Amino acid sequence: MTDRSWSRRELLKSAGAGALALAAGAVIHERMSTYIVGTDSDAGVTAASSVSDTDPLRIDLRAHTPWQLVRGTFSSARVESLTSRDDVAFVQPDRWLETASDPSDDGGDDGDEDDDGEEDDDGGEDDDGGEDDGRTVPWGTARIGAKTVIEDGRRADGVDIGIIDSGIDATHPDLEDAVAPPTDEDAHKAWVKCRGGDCEHPWSDDGGxxxxxxxxxxxxxxxDGTLSVAPGATLHALKVCGGLGRCRTSAVAKAVRYAADQGWDVVNLSLGSPQESPALQAAGEYALEAGVMLVAAAGNRGRADSVGYPAAYDEYLGVSATTIDDGIAGFSSRGPGVDIAAPGADICAPVPGGYDTLDGTSMAAPHVAGAAAHAIGDGASAAETRVALLETAEDLGLEETEQGAGLVDVAALLGEEHDGGTGDGVSCPAGLPD
Known part of the structure; x- marks a missing residue:
């Protein structure tokens, strides 16, 4: 991994394992908790699996890294024993992550894990730059130059974007032609159950x-509807979060590996945790070596040095959120883990059954994912795209810990210019078109 800042002892401390040792022949009765063990040997996998109180789950990352992950249930004494092994790099809790958007957004139950697996009005124009139509151009799409390049006929055809989140509503008219065919059994996957709402597919979105x-x-x-950043790209739902936006670390790691194994180009993670997660760093290393562009929301803690994980890791491009006035959003996390900024306040986009305006670095990250899709569709590799995104970002005059390299600029990325307009501002359709 490129920035392995953790250590076995630090992870043990974070797990609350204490300084217990396994006494020979002793019977220790204590609460069991779920952990992820990171090891670089088969013997480490065997050791972790043999002492798990539940059936262990292995996440094999050896195709691109030295790592294997084992999710199991262990006592603190067993955690201590595993941590003492030279072939075990870390033992971390399989903690909950959360989606990084307005917490008032409601949804259904979280479900259970499935181990199987204001404000300029530019008006709306059609894709050829012609006459006005009924489409809404969200301010963020226009502000980063996506509207300009789309009007010039630039699309992201042939690019695959994995959305690691709460699922996708494949029936929404803005998305039904963009989502990979539901009949393709490898195109989408769910690690949690869809509950409530319209659960037509296991990976359907029950939270929005x-x-x-x-x-x-x-x-x-x-x-009509709303204009996205990268029309033409194909969307893949990787459902790891339930309706309330909670997501297990192990499920996220599995989803990152799955996207990489499918050969998809860009992965968006609008989720995170304030606590370090070497398992997600290992999964990120796997995907990065496989040629995947990883984009992650910085978090919504609204203060300095608060960028969450996995966004803070070098393997992921960490995205902060800006406002329509080009300021840093008050809720946005800041810190050295911010690589780039994108619109994240008052963002209009589809939700199941209609449209909604939401705030969060969750909303900022997909602007960058869409920009990356344009570059990759134009022939750039994931590594080249990351460099180009940072080199062409627009300096907003904010602190580097707030904006990173600056505001993502799709037009500059593709060698074009734009006026920095804000489309239809914060307007949002009242409902689905007739």
Missing amino acids: HGTHVAGTAAGASRS
């Missing part, structure tokens, strides 16, 4: 968050 994120990144090019 994933649909909003997907609709910003890449939606169908239509004469």
